[in-house]
Amino acid sequence: xxxxxxxxxxxxxxxxxxxxxxxxxxxxxxxxxxxxxxxxxxxxxxxxxxxxxxxxxxxxxxxxxxxxxxxxxxxxxxxxxxxxxxxxxxxxxx
Numbered sequence: 001x002x003x004x005x006x007x008x009x010x011x012x013x014x015x016x017x018x019x020x021x022x023x024x025x026x027x028x029x030x031x032x033x034x035x036x037x038x039x040x041x042x043x044x045x046x047x048x049x050x051x052x053x054x055x056x057x058x059x060x061x062x063x064x065x066x067x068x069x070x071x072x073x074x075x076x077x078x079x080x081x082x083x084x085x086x087x088x089x090x091x092x093x094x
Contacts, residue, residue: 014051016060019074021049023067037066 001009024034031049035042040059047053048063064071 010051013054016074017049017051020045020063020067023069023073024049027067029067034063034066038062 024031031045032042034040035045038045038059039062040048044053044055044059045063048055048059060074061071064074
């Protein structure tokens with residue numbers, strides 16, 4: 001992988017982690033509770049949110065299921081729908 005690809009991977013990893021943190025915060029779920037729901041450690045949750053950890057797809061799936069969002073939401077800025085007030089539908093704070 002060349003440097004440009006590596007940089008893109010890091011940017012995407014940070015973006016995914018940011019989406020996890022935004023949704024977790026919006027849902028008022030503590031990192032400890034998310035860790036318990038997913039079977040991951042609290043440290044792993046924090047590292048994913050900060051983009052410091054090359055996580056497994058299995059972890060992302062578990063996080064999406066625990067937060068009740070489509071898995072695709074964590075990989076894209078596209079929101080599932082426009083229903084106001086429903087964070088799972090895409091109405092998250094900017």
